[in-house]
Amino acid sequence: MQIYLPIAEISVNLFLLLGLGIGVGFLSGMFGVGGGFLMTPALILIGVPPPVAVSTQANQIVASSVSGALAHFRRKTLDVKMGLVLLVGGVIGSTSGVFLFSLLQRLGQIDLVISLSYVGFLGSIGALMFIESVNAIRVRRKLARGGQMPRRGRRKRNWIDTLPLKTRFPVSGLYMSVIPPIVIGLLVGILVAVMGVGGGFVMVPAMIYMLRMPTNVVVGTSLFQILFVTALTTFLQAAQNQTVDIVLAFLLIVGGVVGAQLGARAGAKVKAEELRAALAIIVLAVCLALAWGLVATPNEFYEIIEAGGQAT
Amino acid sequence: MTRYLRHLFAAVVLAAWAAFAAHGAPPEGDPPPADILAALTEETVQIRSNFAGAEITLYGAVRGFEEGDDIAIAVRGPARDVRVMQKVRTLGIWINRAPIRFESVPGYYAVAATAPLSEFASFSALRRNSLGTGHVYLSAPETESLETRFGVSDVRVSTLGAEIVDYREALVRIKNRDGLYYEASDGVELIEGGLFSAEVRLPPRTPVGIYQADVYLFRDGEPIASRRVALRVEKAGIERLIYEMAHNSPLAYGLVAVILAVVSGWGAAEIFRRR
Known part of the structure; x- marks a missing residue:
């Protein structure tokens, strides 16, 4: 059954879209990630114009992060102050990202920038995750054989501690400058606008390793920031570029919700390290597929860029 | 009564004049050698949630149809400015470069005829009426200059030289791949005595707006009559x-x-x- 998407202006199979939503939702429920980094390339692959795919995906992440953010808020595993500081950066990043997006669209380079950012981010994140999970599996095996847990060195003072504008974050138990969280929020905001991802895969490691936040509040705080930044991005993309497709977003939300529930149940049965290694392999596979698209000789050496009403 | 008739007559003459004026006046004095009537099975195509392309029929009759005459129809969609970019390998990856802006490019362009176009129409007639995917009028004003060549002033010359041809061909090729441009040399069916019909395929990606369908009657390589009907595609x-x-x-x-x-x-x- 075909369904016509009013903003994407293409006709797509309804069950393909629902299946895609369930599939990506399953993976995101299983691995506890947003899934935007898988959904956006998949949408582009089935013919959704990249600007519509990225903006609509931001809209879908609003739905997938709202329930998680609420749950963490209820359980108080969320540093609201840190979230708000991240959000300040996020708002600046997302706003400039949306304008950067329309500029790149006019220059005809948006597809290239989307692909390049995906290859760069997925490549480095996937490689880091893979190395980390393989090490974790090794350590676990060693422990099982009666080995000793490797000792962590005492944390040293570094350049982050020398920055001004220090403030206290009571929930995280930190006393630090607001500049690093604002910069992290800003970078993630740009990622949301340009790549259509929540940015959790960048923010969570940054919060743990750079801000040294306690792990129990990291996920909740990152979901809090993602919820507001994706909501703002959706609004701005709709206002500036008219690229949010409500019909597409709704179908992805429906599929995603069902898939996430199934995935969460399946994920509970698998060990965390193996799960992370599997996710790393998926991330690297998507990265390689996109990289291949950049370097492989194309079938068509020309491309048409619709001027979108007013030409520059 | 007479006033009523006079009004009616005036209206008919006006309508006929308007139809001819749109395609240039016929040679003065001579009665037109032929006349075309044409209509579409649907004058409005609606894009709804289950839209997956549409097929409509253009049909009509030619008065004064003679053996050996041919019919060609061209359907043109709403015009927009587009840019065509070339992919160039830079540091191992393919990057869009060298954009060329084409003005008023038809978003949809279909040609159907009773025979291959070049068999019954002269090259200049095809070019003048922009008939056939090789003759779509594609103008890139930023790459053009007016020069005097062989003593003829104001000749339009591309500053890109032969490269502009590659861009034009690419534009037509990509639109053809998406089902938006096509040429069907056997797309017009002649029934008998000048009755004809043709199928027009609109792909799912078809742009929204006003379309124009032109019917041409060709005799001895030149169009001797034409008729335009409008089609609206809307959501x-x-x-x-x-x-x-x-x-x-x-x-x-x-x-x-x-x-x-x-x-x-x-x-x-x-x-x-x-x-």
């Missing part, structure tokens, strides 16, 4: 509502999109929590 129902809201009140649309996502995400989580 309808919920698709139209959404599209218009997104473009006319983008702020409200953005808010609705966010609220919809918050409510459905939260609602779904509640449903699963209860179970």
Whole structure:
């Protein structure tokens, strides 16, 4: 059954879209990630114009992060102050990202920038995750054989501690400058606008390793920031570029919700390290597929860029 | 009564004059050698949520049709400016470079005829009426200059030289791949005594707007009569509502999109929590 998407202006199979939503939702429920980094390339692959795919995906992440953010808020595993500081950066990043997006669209380079950012981010994140999970599996095996847990060195003072504008974050138990969280929020905001991802895969490691936040509040705080930044991005993309497709977003939300529930149940049965290694392999596979698209000789050496009403 | 008739007569003459004026006046004095009547099975194509392309029939009759005459029809969609970019390998990856802007490119262009175009029409007639995918009028004003060549002034010359041809061909090729440009040399069916019909395929990607279908009667390589009918492609129902809201009140649309996502995400989580 075909369904016509009013903003994407293409006709797509309804069950393909629902299946895609369930599939990506399953993976995101299983691995506890947003899934935007898988959904956006998949949408582009089935013919959704990249600007519509990225903006609509931001809209879908609003739905997938709202329930998680609420749950963490209820359980108080969320540093609201840190979230708000991240959000300040996020708002600046997302706003400039949306304008950067329309500029790149006019220059005809948006597809290239989307692909390049995906290859760069997925490549480095996937490689880091893979190395980390393989090490974790090794350590676990060693422990099982009666080995000793490797000792962590005492944390040293570094350049982050020398920055001004220090403030206290009571929930995280930190006393630090607001500049690093604002910069992290800003970078993630740009990622949301340009790549259509929540940015959790960048923010969570940054919060743990750079801000040294306690792990129990990291996920909740990152979901809090993602919820507001994706909501703002959706609004701005709709206002500036008219690229949010409500019909597409709704179908992805429906599929995603069902898939996430199934995935969460399946994920509970698998060990965390193996799960992370599997996710790393998926991330690297998507990265390689996109990289291949950049370097492989194309079938068509020309491309048409619709001027979108007013030409520059 | 006589006044009524006079009005009616005036209206008919006016309509006929308007139809001819649109295609240049016929040679003065001579009665037109032939005349075309044409209509579409649907004058409005509506894009609804189950739209997956459409097929409509253009049919009509030629008065004064003679053995050996040929019919060609051209359907042109709403014109837009587009840019064509060339992919160039830079540091190992393919990057879009060297954009060329083409003005008023038809978003849809279909030609159907009773025989291959070059068999019954002269090259200049095809070029003049931009008939055939090789003759679509594609103008890139930024790359053109007017020069005097061989003593002829104001000759349009591309500053790109032969390269512009590659761009033009690429534009037609890409549109053809998407089903938006095509040429069917046996697309017009002659029934008998000048009755004809042709199928027009609109792909799912077909642009919204006013289309013009021109019917040409060819005799001895030249078009001797033509007729234009209009076709409208529009979004309808919920698709139209959404599209218009997104473009006319983008702020409200953005808010609705966010609220919809918050409510459905939260609602779904509640449903699963209860179970």
